[in-house]
Structure formats: C-alpha cells, structure tokens
Amino acid sequence: QHRALVVVAAGSGQRLGQGMPKALVDLGGRPLLAHALEAMSPQAAPGLELELLVLVLPGEPEAREKLAALGADHARRTGVEVVVCEGGSSRPVSVARGMDAVTDHARRHGWDAERLTVLVHDAARPLTPGDVAHRVARQVEAGSEAVVPALPVTDTIKRVLPVEETESRAAGVELQAEQVRETVPRAELRAVQTPQGFTLAFLQRAFAHLGDIADAEAEALTDEAMIAEALGVDVVVVPGDARALKITTPADLLAAEALVAEASG
Numbered sequence: 001q002h003r004a005l006v007v008v009a010a011g012s013g014q015r016l017g018q019g020m021p022k023a024l025v026d027l028g029g030r031p032l033l034a035h036a037l038e039a040m041s042p043q044a045a046p047g048l049e050l051e052l053l054v055l056v057l058p059g060e061p062e063a064r065e066k067l068a069a070l071g072a073d074h075a076r077r078t079g080v081e082v083v084v085c086e087g088g089s090s091r092p093v094s095v096a097r098g099m100d101a102v103t104d105h106a107r108r109h110g111w112d113a114e115r116l117t118v119l120v121h122d123a124a125r126p127l128t129p130g131d132v133a134h135r136v137a138r139q140v141e142a143g144s145e146a147v148v149p150a151l152p153v154t155d156t157i158k159r160v161l162p163v164e165e166t167e168s169r170a171a172g173v174e175l176q177a178e179q180v181r182e183t184v185p186r187a188e189l190r191a192v193q194t195p196q197g198f199t200l201a202f203l204q205r206a207f208a209h210l211g212d213i214a215d216a217e218a219e220a221l222t223d224e225a226m227i228a229e230a231l232g233v234d235v236v237v238v239p240g241d242a243r244a245l246k247i248t249t250p251a252d253l254l255a256a257e258a259l260v261a262e263a264s265g
C-alpha cells in the first residue's frame, strides 16, 4: 500500500483580494502553502507516511517559482519526494493534472493503482491537522474507494428561489432577490473538507468519465466525491476538524490567524 498527497494550489485567490495566488498569502508569517505542507510532514503527522507529494501550482512564473521553492524545501527537510505540475482553469482540471503526475510516478515505481491511496487536498485549508489525512487514508485502505472528511453543519440552511422583480414590486414589498423555498433538515447535512481520499484506480476511472461530459458540467464539480456520486460509488464520511477551515474571504484569514496564534502559544 502506498500513499500520495496532491495539493491543489493553482487558484487565483481573487476573493481574498490580496493580489496574489492564495497559496502565497501570509498567515502568521508564512505562506498558506508552507502551513499546509508542514501539517502533513512526518514530524507533524507521524503514521501518515506519504511517499509522494504533488504540488499543483499556478502557471504564472513568479508565483510558481516561490511555491515550488517551498516544495523543494519541504522535500529537503522531510525526505518526501515532491513533484510539481501546473494547474488549469478550474479545480477539476488542476486535480486531473495532479492525478496524471501521480500516475506517472506510480508507473515508474511499479505501484499498483488499486493499492495507491491518493489524498486530494486544498492549499486553501492550510491548518488541516495531519490526523484528518491519516483518518481518510486508513478508511480508503479499509476498502472504501471514495472518502471525505466532514463536520456537522451549525447554520440553519435554506434552499432559495430567485424572485421575479415584478412579482415583489406588485406585492408592495422591498425588492428581494430571493425567496425561501424550504429549510433543509440540518441533521442530514455535513460540511465537507479536504483531504478527500481515493484509490488511484478510482480517480483514473472518475476522470475518464469526466472526459465524456461537457465542460460546463465539469466546472460545476467542486470536489471529486461528486464524480463518485455521479458514478454511483459509495462515498464514506469520516470526522473532519474545525481547524480544516477553508480560507476564502478576509474574515476566514482572521480566523486562521487566531488559530495559528493559539497553537504557537
């Protein structure tokens, strides 16, 4: 059994508004990617025992060089083999490129795709504890083809419909953009995190299937587990961790800074 981690870090980080790719944004004195790598290192996550780390990076040369240097530094310090590749225009494309890099490596080393666990992780979740990755990997190795870490949802979630402008005017109420259709029972909901885990064999099948569907549909896939669902493959949920929060907005960055400050005592 072998384990590889693919970290997708090719996003633009536009919503964070710092004018640089998100993986380079500073969090307590270090770029997001440095935190994400550190958390998955043999020191921080003994037992995880990754044999390969694939970094999927932006094409822009300056950002790519800085992020690749973080990868090289990680390889030096941990002895884990680090491979770098270029991402694409959407997350699924970036993940597919990372998967291709894992496939190449597996072929060269004679690793069986059925016995290779691939963990797909967002650089945008830099504080995810290694424990979460370890839990996901163990579940894949216990026989699940697709595994996601998740937490119960604390907000009340409602499904909404757009409201026609004329309709709300006619009703004499303030212009509303949306109207509640229903409340989704919260006990059934989970907020899904990363790393998500798959056998390489499953990922290869999943992306072969994606090749058959339209680009627009592929763009709507926000994680690989959605492909498993579309293929009728059971997706197993294991416990996630509050520290695995995804950094999308400046408020998320503040929350992550508080976690870093707390951890460093």
Ligand code: C5P
Residues within 6 Å of the ligand: 008, 009, 010, 011, 012, 022, 023, 056, 087, 088, 089, 090, 091, 094, 095, 121, 122, 123, 124, 125, 248
């Ligand atoms: O955009 P979003 O925050 O959902 O991205 C989630 C993760 O996917 C991030 O780590 C981001 O760097 C990565 N990504 C990517 N290639 C893209 C878009 C997003 O690697 N084209």
